[in-house]
Amino acid sequence: MQKKHDFLASSIEKNSDDSQGFITRDTPPVDPSLARQEFVPPEEEAEYAHPADMANHMENLSLPEQVSLLRHLPPSEAADTLAELDEDLAVDVLEHLAPDEAAAIISEMSPDDAADVLDELEEDHRDTLLNTLTREDAEELRRLLAFDPDTAGGIMNTEIVMLERDITVDDAIRQIRHDMEDKEIPYYAYVVDDADRLVGVLSLRDLMLSKPGTILRDALHNQDVIAVRYDMDRKEVANRMSHYNFMAMPVVDYEGRLLGVATYDDILDVMQDEASADMLGMVGAGQDESVDTPWKDSVRMRLPWLMVNMLTSALSAFVVYLFEGSIAEMALLAVLMPMVANQAGNTGQQALAVMIRQLATERFDQKKAWTAVLREGKIGLVTGLFMAAAACCGVYLFSGVLSLGLVMGLALLGDMLLGALAGGTIPLLFRIVGRDPAQASSIFLTAITDSAGFFIFLGLATAFLL
Amino acid sequence: MQKKHDFLASSIEKNSDDSQGFITRDTPPVDPSLARQEFVPPEEEAEYAHPADMANHMENLSLPEQVSLLRHLPPSEAADTLAELDEDLAVDVLEHLAPDEAAAIISEMSPDDAADVLDELEEDHRDTLLNTLTREDAEELRRLLAFDPDTAGGIMNTEIVMLERDITVDDAIRQIRHDMEDKEIPYYAYVVDDADRLVGVLSLRDLMLSKPGTILRDALHNQDVIAVRYDMDRKEVANRMSHYNFMAMPVVDYEGRLLGVATYDDILDVMQDEASADMLGMVGAGQDESVDTPWKDSVRMRLPWLMVNMLTSALSAFVVYLFEGSIAEMALLAVLMPMVANQAGNTGQQALAVMIRQLATERFDQKKAWTAVLREGKIGLVTGLFMAAAACCGVYLFSGVLSLGLVMGLALLGDMLLGALAGGTIPLLFRIVGRDPAQASSIFLTAITDSAGFFIFLGLATAFLL
Numbered sequence: 001m002q003k004k005h006d007f008l009a010s011s012i013e014k015n016s017d018d019s020q021g022f023i024t025r026d027t028p029p030v031d032p033s034l035a036r037q038e039f040v041p042p043e044e045e046a047e048y049a050h051p052a053d054m055a056n057h058m059e060n061l062s063l064p065e066q067v068s069l070l071r072h073l074p075p076s077e078a079a080d081t082l083a084e085l086d087e088d089l090a091v092d093v094l095e096h097l098a099p100d101e102a103a104a105i106i107s108e109m110s111p112d113d114a115a116d117v118l119d120e121l122e123e124d125h126r127d128t129l130l131n132t133l134t135r136e137d138a139e140e141l142r143r144l145l146a147f148d149p150d151t152a153g154g155i156m157n158t159e160i161v162m163l164e165r166d167i168t169v170d171d172a173i174r175q176i177r178h179d180m181e182d183k184e185i186p187y188y189a190y191v192v193d194d195a196d197r198l199v200g201v202l203s204l205r206d207l208m209l210s211k212p213g214t215i216l217r218d219a220l221h222n223q224d225v226i227a228v229r230y231d232m233d234r235k236e237v238a239n240r241m242s243h244y245n246f247m248a249m250p251v252v253d254y255e256g257r258l259l260g261v262a263t264y265d266d267i268l269d270v271m272q273d274e275a276s277a278d279m280l281g282m283v284g285a286g287q288d289e290s291v292d293t294p295w296k297d298s299v300r301m302r303l304p305w306l307m308v309n310m311l312t313s314a315l316s317a318f319v320v321y322l323f324e325g326s327i328a329e330m331a332l333l334a335v336l337m338p339m340v341a342n343q344a345g346n347t348g349q350q351a352l353a354v355m356i357r358q359l360a361t362e363r364f365d366q367k368k369a370w371t372a373v374l375r376e377g378k379i380g381l382v383t384g385l386f387m388a389a390a391a392c393c394g395v396y397l398f399s400g401v402l403s404l405g406l407v408m409g410l411a412l413l414g415d416m417l418l419g420a421l422a423g424g425t426i427p428l429l430f431r432i433v434g435r436d437p438a439q440a441s442s443i444f445l446t447a448i449t450d451s452a453g454f455f456i457f458l459g460l461a462t463a464f465l466l
Numbered sequence: 467m468q469k470k471h472d473f474l475a476s477s478i479e480k481n482s483d484d485s486q487g488f489i490t491r492d493t494p495p496v497d498p499s500l501a502r503q504e505f506v507p508p509e510e511e512a513e514y515a516h517p518a519d520m521a522n523h524m525e526n527l528s529l530p531e532q533v534s535l536l537r538h539l540p541p542s543e544a545a546d547t548l549a550e551l552d553e554d555l556a557v558d559v560l561e562h563l564a565p566d567e568a569a570a571i572i573s574e575m576s577p578d579d580a581a582d583v584l585d586e587l588e589e590d591h592r593d594t595l596l597n598t599l600t601r602e603d604a605e606e607l608r609r610l611l612a613f614d615p616d617t618a619g620g621i622m623n624t625e626i627v628m629l630e631r632d633i634t635v636d637d638a639i640r641q642i643r644h645d646m647e648d649k650e651i652p653y654y655a656y657v658v659d660d661a662d663r664l665v666g667v668l669s670l671r672d673l674m675l676s677k678p679g680t681i682l683r684d685a686l687h688n689q690d691v692i693a694v695r696y697d698m699d700r701k702e703v704a705n706r707m708s709h710y711n712f713m714a715m716p717v718v719d720y721e722g723r724l725l726g727v728a729t730y731d732d733i734l735d736v737m738q739d740e741a742s743a744d745m746l747g748m749v750g751a752g753q754d755e756s757v758d759t760p761w762k763d764s765v766r767m768r769l770p771w772l773m774v775n776m777l778t779s780a781l782s783a784f785v786v787y788l789f790e791g792s793i794a795e796m797a798l799l800a801v802l803m804p805m806v807a808n809q810a811g812n813t814g815q816q817a818l819a820v821m822i823r824q825l826a827t828e829r830f831d832q833k834k835a836w837t838a839v840l841r842e843g844k845i846g847l848v849t850g851l852f853m854a855a856a857a858c859c860g861v862y863l864f865s866g867v868l869s870l871g872l873v874m875g876l877a878l879l880g881d882m883l884l885g886a887l888a889g890g891t892i893p894l895l896f897r898i899v900g901r902d903p904a905q906a907s908s909i910f911l912t913a914i915t916d917s918a919g920f921f922i923f924l925g926l927a928t929a930f931l932l
Contacts, residue, residue: 050692052709180671187653187670204653204670205646226516242738243518245731247713264730265711271734272708275741276823279748285816291824291838298845302816306809306849310856313808320801327800331793334800335786338920341804342779342912343772349908350751350768357742358757372757379764383772390776442815446808454804 051077055084067096070105079108082117086292091120094129103132106141112157112266115144152237153230155270156251156260161189165199165217169210176204188248190258191216198250198258201225227252230259235274238267239361278356281438284309305440312447316341319451323458326466332399333461336408341446341453343387344415348445351376351423356438359427373424380420381413388413403465411457419449517543521550533562536571545574548583552758557586560595569598578623578732581610618703619696621736622717622726627655631665631683635676642670654714656724657682664716664724667691693718696725701740704733705829744822747904750775771906778913782807785917789924792932798865799927802874807912807919809853810881814911817842817889822904825893839890846886847879854879869931877923885915 058066058081070078070093082090082105094102094117106114106129118126118141126145130138140158147153161179163172176189189207191200200220210219227250228237241249241264248261277287284305289298320327320337327334355372392409396402422445427437524532524547536544536559548556548571560568560583572580572595584592584607592611596604606624613619627645629638642655655673657666666686676685693716694703707715707730714727743753750771755764786793786803793800821838858875862868888911893903 050710052711177674180674208643208646242734244516245518245734247730264713264734268708268711268730268734268737271737272741272827275737275744276827278741279745279819279823280816282745283812283815283819285819289820291820291834291841295841295844295848298841299848302813302845303849303852306813306853307856309812310805310809310853313805314860316808317801317805320804321798324797324801327793328797331790331797331800332787334793334797334803335783335790337800338786338804338807338916339776339779339783342782342916343776346749346775346909346912347768347772349749350746353745353749353751354755354757357745361738361742368757375757375761375764378761379768382761382765383769386769387772387776390773394780443812446812450804450808 051080052084054081055086058085059089063092063096066093070097071101075104076108078105079113083109083113087117087120088292090117094121095125099128099132103129107133107137110157111140111144111159112155112260115141115154116149119145119149147230150234151230152228152232152234152249152251152262153259155234155237155266156230156262158260160258160261162196162258163189163191163202163216165191165193165215165220167216168212169207169214169216169219170212172202172216173204173207176207188261190250190261191220192258195255196258197256198225198227198252201250225250227258228262229254234262234267234270235360237262238270238274239363241267242271243363274360278360278438281436281440282352282356282442284440284443287436287439305443308440309443309446312443313450315447316450316454319454320458323454323462326458326462329466330461332404333458336395336404337454337457339391340408340411340415340457341450343412344419344449344453345446347380347383347416348419348423348449349442351380351420352426352441352445353423355424355427356441359431359437364431369428373421373428376420376424377417380417384413384416384420387416401465404461407457407460407464411453411460414456415449415453418452419445422448517546517550520547521552524551525555529558529562532559536563537567541570542574544571545579549575549579553583553586554758556583560587561591565594565598569595573599573603576623577606577610577625578621578726581607581620582615585611585615613696616700617696618694618698618700618715618717618728619725621700621703621732622696622728624726626724626727628662628724629655629657629668629682631657631659631681631686633682634678635673635680635682635685636678638668638682639670639673642673654727656716656727657686658724661721662724663722664691664693664718667716691716693724694728695720700728700733700736701826703728704736704740705827707733708737709829740826744826744904747902747906748818748822748908750906750909753902753905771909774906775909775912778909779916781913782916782920785920786924789920789928792924792928795932796927798870799924802861802870803920803923805857806874806877806881806923807916809878810885810915810919811912813846813849813882814885814889814915815908817846817886818892818907818911819889821890821893822907825897825903830897835894839887839894842886842890843883846883850879850882850886853882867931870927873923873926873930877919877926880922881915881919884918885911888914 054077058069061069066089070082073081082093085093097105106118109117118129121129130141133141144153144156144158147156149155159182161176163175167175172189187204189202189204190198191202193199200216200223202216202219206219226240226244226246228240230251230253237249240246241262247264250261251259253259273288276290280289281287284302286293286298286301289301323333354376355369358369358372388409391412392405394405395408396405399405426441426444430437430439430441520543524535527535532555536548539547548559551559563571572584575583584595587595596607599607610619610622610624613622615621625648627642629641633641638655653670655668655670656664657668659665666682666689668682668685672685692706692710692712694706696717696719703715706712707728713730716727717725719725739754742756746755747753750768752759752764752767755767789799820842821835824835824838854875857878858871860871861874862871865871892907892911896903896905896907
């Protein structure tokens with residue numbers, strides 16, 4: 001596998017709008033006429049030489065134009081661009097290239113990026129491409145494809161510098177200089193024993209600042225390395241790397257043998273995705289939905305949860321049905337009851353959001369979690385008192401019936417407190433039963449706040465007013 | 467300012483639970499008895515030598531213990547630990563150290579981290595500390611403090627390698643080797659002209675792979691550098707860095723002069739924070755709330771939006787009030803109407819979440835945005851048809867009144883479609899008027915779906931059933 005393009009160093013782009021010669025990158029310099037050409041000469045595409053921008057540009061082209069573009073780029077640039085493309089798009093384009101064309105591009109990609117793309121293809125197509133690659137490349141990729149894509153093994157890069165622990169720092173530096181041409185991360189080297197077990201990490205800086213002649217084993221100063229096992233969930237990997245501010249996290253197997261490293265660029269994507277997943281999942285949308293998702297897929301992802309929501313609101317409707325008589329007697333109750341449910345639902349969602357993000361961003365701490373539920377309870381109680389007082393006054397002024405105002409206030413207070421506690425607790429309960437803490441949590445929350453709210457309000461009203 | 471601890475290279479920790487010598491880091495090896503001691507000898511704290519873990523450990527101590535611990539750590543380790551602490555905690559601890567103790571620690575911190583902490587102090591205390599530092603350090607920090615903390619200037623690091631463009635690669639490497647001891651990012655060097663304007667970026671690898679004797683100016687190959695201005699919002703900086711997979715993004719002024727670099731570790735934090743802010747803001751919670759926020763502050767942050775929610779639900783209640791007579795005639799309407807509002811609200815929230823995350827994670831594209839609203843409309847229509855059919859059947863079976871079922875179905879369809887369109891549009895409208903697209907968006911959405919839902923349902927029922 002060839003080296004990955006060194007993104008930080010060069011960006012061969014012409015000046016756009018800034019007279020100082022800097023690309024401020026507010027708008028990509030797209031020439032609309034390029035989009036309409038079927039055959040796009042590579043020289044003009046050099047305007048978008050940074051792979052990420054090239055990929056953006058490609059998204060605006062038609063499929064034939066995209067394929068044509070990829071064909072005309074040098075394989076290493078095509079590889080970099082393919083790695084930056086949206087997955088669905090990358091698959092489409094690959095399917096329209098001849099196997100040898102596709103294989104030429106894939107062999108230039110970093111193994112982790114290549115594995116990501118190959119993973120999305122149909123099995124037959126994937127096998128065809130793998131068989132077109134060199135045996136060495138194909139073996140490496142098959143090894144990577146064996147890992148669950150949502151784990152450390154699934155995101156790791158295998159092109160790393162491995163050093164024997166009994167060599168000198170001078171030899172190590174020589175080896176790194178030699179490997180520098182091919183490896184993606186030439187500045188960190190992983191020291192292993194003769195069984196390939198990871199024993200330490202040294203940076204090029206550490207090596208260059210050490211006394212010449214020092215044996216690596218000694219240069220490690222008895223360090224214990226922070227590493228993750230290949231089956232760790234990638235969300236957790238992202239949290240660990242973020243916690244330690246690591247640029248690369250070594251991935252090991254259960255024997256401690258070094259398999260690869262997860263790099264910071266992978267976790268940037270993971271973090272964005274997981275943050276979106278929480279928010280989307282909370283309301284029952286597809287957790288990896290975006291505005292690029294085909295609308296039919298979105299329908300398929302959301303419909304089940306909308307069904308569940310329908311059933312839970314039927315449950316709340318049943319509670320109202322139990323008090324149908326009271327409503328027939330005093331229709332004003334129907335005017336007020338949705339306010340109780342709405343307010344408590346919003347209160348609960350606030351608690352829910354805080355707890356979900358807490359579970360997502362920090363290592364789980366049992367004591368801290370339940371303290372947090374208590375905190376939400378306090379907040380629900382105090383805000384509930386405020387709102388109850390306001391509602392009581394409002395209802396009294398509007399209806400002239402003080403007891404109705406008190407019933408409203410009491411119901412609001414009770415439901416808001418319940419909502420806050422439920423909002424804080426639901427993610428924890430989901431976690432205990434092994435579910436995603438966010439998924440459809442809002443739907444279950446409103447099931448509680450609606451049913452309880454109607455029950456408390458109509459119950460109190462029936463008991464004390466009718 | 468002294469060098470920042472090189473996190474990736476070493477972690478001086480004793481073996482904990484893994485016989486292979488690896489820290490699997492499932493649970494930090496906390497000795498509970500340590501927490502109760504007032505004076506904590508630094509040798510025992512060496513168990514948590516990685517600053518991020520040391521900071522975690524400190525959070526479990528009392529304030530006197532925290533202060534004592536910081537006092538007994540070597541200043542550079544204390545600096546690293548302080549940089550990892552939660553901001554409020556860091557401020558508390560600093561306030562309890564003597565100015566010279568605090569200044570000793572701050573002078574060891576990376577300028578960007580020091581500025582972050584100083585920014586949170588009371589002005590008097592900050593000035594005292596700045597005056598205790600060396601003039602050079604104090605000037606550098608005052609310069610950084612002048613920037614808005616939410617911008618590129620506010621997160622950037624000023625300890626960078628700057629190279630004149632007319633020197634050779636050999637001299638450049640020599641300079642980097644010399645700077646390596648102090649600089650945080652020794653592997654990337656920024657090439658400037660004689661007015662300190664940024665003209666290019668070279669990596670140590672680029673330099674080492676170049677022919678000896680090459681002038682830097684030529685080694686740059688006419689590249690145009692991707693940089694950001696100091697006043698760019700840090701969210702946007704994070705998106706750019708993530709888009710290009712940059713480890714460091716140069717920050718320049720309006721003349722193109724290099725001021726510093728924003729590094730990937732800063733944006734990891736920014737991305738986590740911004741993702742949480744979207745989710746929390748959507749439901750009206752404080753956008754930087756967490757389970758560590760004092761409950762009184764949470765009350766203060768959430769109450770205004772709860773008030774707004776109360777007012778909007780009063781609006782919906784008023785719509786119901788207009789149809790009080792219809793409800794008095796047919797109380798069953800009150801049983802069914804919350805189902806319409808609930809379902810449409812959830813549908814709308816799904817669209818809302820997708821749009822909010824779209825605006826947060828990608829560069830804004832007008833055409834793409836409105837296409838997305840259309841997509842949500844399609845989804846709302848199709849899911850609405852499914853739900854309407856189900857509801858119609860359900861209501862008919864339950865009540866025996868077909869026209870009621872049809873009214874229910876129609877109202878559900880209409881409100882769900884409206885909810886989907888509103889959910890997709892609200893963030894865009896907020897953006898147009900300069901508001902945060904997420905803030906309290908759910909509250910305004912339910913204002914629409916509740917009012918409209920009640921109006922459509924009760925209106926249709928009144929017109930066709932009563």
